[in-house]
Amino acid sequence: xxxxxxxxxxxxxxxxxxxxxxxxxxxxxxxxxxxxxxxxxxxxxxxxxxxxxxxxxxxxxxxxxxxxxxxxxxxxxxxxxxxxxxxxxxxxxxxxxxxxxxxxxxxxxxxxxxxxxxxxxxxxxxxxxxxxxxxxxxxxxxxxxxxxxxxxxxxxxxxxxxxxxxxxxxxxxxxxxxxxxxxxxxxxxxxxxxxxxxxxxxxxxxxxxxxxxxxxxxxxxxxxxxxxxxxxxxxxxxxxxxxxxxxxxxxxxxxxxxxxxxxxxxxxxxxxxxxxxxxxx
Ligand SMILES: CC(=O)CC(=O)SCCNC(=O)CCNC(=O)[C@H](O)C(C)(C)COP(=O)(O)OP(=O)(O)OC[C@H]1O[C@@H](n2cnc3c(N)ncnc32)[C@H](O)[C@@H]1OP(=O)(O)O
Ligand SMILES: NC(=O)C1=CN([C@@H]2O[C@H](COP(=O)(O)OP(=O)(O)OC[C@H]3O[C@@H](n4cnc5c(N)ncnc54)[C@H](O)[C@@H]3O)[C@@H](O)[C@H]2O)C=CC1
Numbered sequence: 001x002x003x004x005x006x007x008x009x010x011x012x013x014x015x016x017x018x019x020x021x022x023x024x025x026x027x028x029x030x031x032x033x034x035x036x037x038x039x040x041x042x043x044x045x046x047x048x049x050x051x052x053x054x055x056x057x058x059x060x061x062x063x064x065x066x067x068x069x070x071x072x073x074x075x076x077x078x079x080x081x082x083x084x085x086x087x088x089x090x091x092x093x094x095x096x097x098x099x100x101x102x103x104x105x106x107x108x109x110x111x112x113x114x115x116x117x118x119x120x121x122x123x124x125x126x127x128x129x130x131x132x133x134x135x136x137x138x139x140x141x142x143x144x145x146x147x148x149x150x151x152x153x154x155x156x157x158x159x160x161x162x163x164x165x166x167x168x169x170x171x172x173x174x175x176x177x178x179x180x181x182x183x184x185x186x187x188x189x190x191x192x193x194x195x196x197x198x199x200x201x202x203x204x205x206x207x208x209x210x211x212x213x214x215x216x217x218x219x220x221x222x223x224x225x226x227x228x229x230x231x232x233x234x235x236x237x238x239x240x241x242x243x244x245x246x247x248x249x250x251x252x253x254x255x256x257x258x259x260x261x262x263x264x265x266x267x268x269x270x271x272x273x274x275x276x277x278x279x280x281x
Contacts, residue, residue, distance in 0.1 A: 001169050002026060005082035005107075007075065007099060009040035011235060011272060012116055013088035015144025018044045021068040022061070022145065023173040029071045030078035037071040044069065047145055075099070079106035084169065086138055088116040091241040096120065097128045104129035112162055114138035119185040119193075119242045122155035132157035136166055139186060142234060150175045155182045184249035189242055193254060197243055199227035200257040203277075210277055228277040231260075232270035236277075240264045 002025060006017045009031035017029045017040070031037050048062045057065075072078055079085055085103050089095055096115060103113045113135045115125050126135035137153025150170040154163055163179065170177045180186045185193065203213045214226020223230075231239050239260060246254035263269075263276060270276030 001083040003082045005078035005085040007078060007087045008089035009036050011142060012140060014040035014043045016086055016088060016140055017069055018047055019145050019173055021065045027069045028078045029069060030075055075102050076106045079103055082107060082111055084112045086114045086116060091118055091238050093120050096125050100125050101128045104131060112165060116140055119189040119245050122153045122182045126155045126157060133159040134162050136162050138166055148176050150177050151186055151188055152177050152179050153182050153186055185246050193242055193246055196227045196231050200260055204257050204259045232276035232278055235270050235272055236260060236264050237269045
């Protein structure tokens with residue numbers, strides 16, 4: 001697999017594009033606005049700069065990586081020569097199904113179509129295509145260039161060959177993999193949401209301040225980030241979508257706390273909008 005299409009250039013899409021390009025893949029990154037593409041390119045440059053400063057890569061690798069990434073507003077353009085297309089648009093089943101109809105229409109017949117969904121049904125997304133055996137969940141973690149895991153999700157009709165190809169390219173770009181069944185939330189989102197939603201409730205009940213809930217988990221349980229800080233980092237909109245899907249599958253224990261719903265209703269999605277549980281302005 002030499003050419004990779006990435007659909008959606010937000011938080012995850014730009015990190016996935018960067019990771020692929022750093023391993024020598026040609027990447028075509030697509031979004032619906034010029035502004036989103038510009039923002040993505042800036043984020044990639046910043047992240048590469050950070051890796052260079054830390055001594056992980058040299059200037060030549062930065063230049064090479066950037067030269068391998070092109071951007072487009074046309075989904076057809078991102079598909080037509082790609083061997084693998086990774087979708088990273090917002091966590092909404094209807095939107096993803098609409099995108100996959102188009103991926104199926106425009107991508108070469110050999111291409112694998114992967115979704116970066118955090119918890120939605122890969123099987124349902126695959127069902128709108130004529131190649132369900134070549135559709136798979138490829139679940140990355142934020143920040144994509146740094147996090148070690150890719151959670152591979154095998155839909156009902158995903159072929160073993162498709163799984164092998166995704167295991168192989170994941171390894172090629174320096175990631176470890178786990179293989180999971182297509183169930184709501186897989187392993188990681190189910191586990192992470194249980195933890196984060198409970199911590200939001202602890203804060204909402206006034207048991208401790210925002211800072212102290214985060215500090216307790218960070219220092220007491222040795223997590224790299226506190227749960228509320230991490231929720232802002234992941235995106236509260238994504239957290240809310242995920243919890244709503246998990247409620248449908250597993251019931252009330254994943255019910256979104258009021259504070260999460262209100263922050264999303266107010267347009268405060270976390271780091272990406274400048275405000276969430278914390279302010280970043
Ligand atoms: C919602 C879903 O579906 C799935 C998800 O993604 S859930 C969320 C998963 N992600 C997490 O849980 C992240 C938790 N946080 C962490 O692991 C860490 O805080 C972190 C890696 C983000 C930052 O690490 P840190 O030690 O706190 O800060 P920092 O020292 O700045 O960074 C550590 C290293 O990562 C690098 N780094 C961090 N973010 C980076 C980025 N965006 N690009 C490039 N490099 C980055 C830094 O340069 C640094 O490198 P060195 O140690 O070699 O100097
Ligand atoms: N935020 C996180 O930590 C993680 C998110 N995910 C999943 O990745 C996906 C994307 O999440 P984020 O990157 O956080 O969201 P985001 O909101 O940062 O980015 C989404 C991007 O998709 C673009 N977009 C919207 N409609 C589009 C369309 N029709 N065609 C092309 N692009 C379109 C938006 O303009 C935006 O740039 C979601 O499914 C999410 O659940 C997976 C792992 C981690």
